Amino acid sequence: MTQDNHEAGLNRLNRLWEKGTAFLGSEYAILGGAMTWVSERNLVSAISNAGGFGIIACGGMTPELLSQEIAATRAMTDKPFGVNLITLHPDIDNLIAVCREHQVSHVVLAGGLPAVSSIKAIKDFGAKLMCFAPAVSLAKKLIRVGVDALVIEGMEAGGHIGPVSTSVLAQEVLPVVGDQIPVFVAGGIGRGEAIAGYLEMGAAGAQLGTRFVVANECIAHERFKRAFIRGNARDAIASVQIDPKFPVIPVRALRNEGTEQFMRTQQEVLTKYQNKEVSQDEAQMQIEHFWGGALRRAVIDGDVETGSIMAGQSVGMVKSEMPTSDIIDELVAQAADYLS
Numbered sequence: 221m222t223q224d225n226h227e228a229g230l231n232r233l234n235r236l237w238e239k240g241t242a243f244l245g246s247e248y249a250i251l252g253g254a255m256t257w258v259s260e261r262n263l264v265s266a267i268s269n270a271g272g273f274g275i276i277a278c279g280g281m282t283p284e285l286l287s288q289e290i291a292a293t294r295a296m297t298d299k300p301f302g303v304n305l306i307t308l309h310p311d312i313d314n315l316i317a318v319c320r321e322h323q324v325s326h327v328v329l330a331g332g333l334p335a336v337s338s339i340k341a342i343k344d345f346g347a348k349l350m351c352f353a354p355a356v357s358l359a360k361k362l363i364r365v366g367v368d369a370l371v372i373e374g375m376e377a378g379g380h381i382g383p384v385s386t387s388v389l390a391q392e393v394l395p396v397v398g399d400q401i402p403v404f405v406a407g408g409i410g411r412g413e414a415i416a417g418y419l420e421m422g423a424a425g426a427q428l429g430t431r432f433v434v435a436n437e438c439i440a441h442e443r444f445k446r447a448f449i450r451g452n453a454r455d456a457i458a459s460v461q462i463d464p465k466f467p468v469i470p471v472r473a474l475r476n477e478g479t480e481q482f483m484r485t486q487q488e489v490l491t492k493y494q495n496k497e498v499s500q501d502e503a504q505m506q507i508e509h510f511w512g513g514a515l516r517r518a519v520i521d522g523d524v525e526t527g528s529i530m531a532g533q534s535v536g537m538v539k540s541e542m543p544t545s546d547i548i549d550e551l552v553a554q555a556a557d558y559l560s
């Protein structure tokens with residue numbers, strides 16, 4: 221690769237993701253997808269300082285904790301970053317109020333269709349609002365209610381997933397709404413060539429989670445990071461529901477003793493239900509509670525046997541721990557070389 225070719229590739233990349241960088245206010249349209257317990261001040265500021273766009277994962281935080289996290293992140297970077305809120309959080313209104321107090325520039329609403337009141341409260345204080353669009357019809361609806369940018373996340377991703385792959389969502393959504401508002405593509409992206417490919421299809425940028433878990437700045441436990449370095453694409457499996465009467469929200473995580481135990485627990489609970497030892501509601505609750513606290517146990521305590529090692533299929537492209545800036549530089553170089 222000659223210097224001229226590389227420059228030409230970089231220029232093309234900058235033109236292709238201009239809509240994304242203008243929207244985010246970052247040098248590169250690479251978002252560090254919010255990961256509960258993982259995306260806190262250290263990783264978020266490192267991603268933004270390296271030219272990407274970091275996003276704080278609020279997860280189950282209280283408004284007070286979120287407020288502290290935003291302030292601490294701001295102390296570590298003067299670059300823009302976002303806050304990801306889960307729509308089902310019982311204190312969602314107060315979390316939005318915290319974002320307002322801190323004049324957060326970008327809010328991401330995840331975990332189900334947002335309430336109109338949440339959308340209004342966020343737009344009222346001038347923040348840019350991003351939401352997940354799991355289908356074209358919902359993308360159009362979200363645009364109609366004033367959402368400023370969309371993320372389409374395929375089932376290759378780590379964490380809670382929908383049923384459709386990234387490549388199919390991209391083909392369905394980008395040609396229809398890609399020229400209306402910025403659309404960022406997520407799920408299964410491990411290399412810059414894939415980012416460039418989606419940009420050529422009309423995406424404004426890409427969101428990655430799995431690859432950032434092993435960043436030096438990421439506070440995840442060493443054992444959690446080592447599981448990512450060892451893991452292959454086929455180890456990152458979606459949780460399986462064994463009976464349609466007891467729905468399980470699919471989560472992609474690395475196979476371990478916890479994922480095996482989850483199958484056994486579902487079977488045991490189902491048997492108890494069939495023997496009329498527990499009601500349907502009680503059985504459903506026992507299944508839902510199985511994973512309670514499991515992500516924290518894996519990320520923070522390093523319990524990679526029974527904790528939940530949420531990871532995407534791109535985990536096979538995670539090779540070693542490295543500085544966040546190296547991960548981003550590598551992605552940008554791969555995208556630019558491909559485009560040259």
Ligand SMILES: Cc1cc2nc3c(=O)[nH]c(=O)nc-3n(C[C@H](O)[C@H](O)[C@H](O)COP(=O)(O)O)c2cc1C
Nearest residue numbers: 253254255256330377378379407408429430530532
């Ligand atoms: C450990 C982990 C935790 C996650 N937590 C959240 C979350 O709290 N909110 C959210 O919107 N997405 C969450 N995600 C999804 C990421 O933000 C991102 O969209 C996804 O990781 C992209 O796919 P990839 O893992 O293939 O790069 C999580 C992903 C992982 C791996």
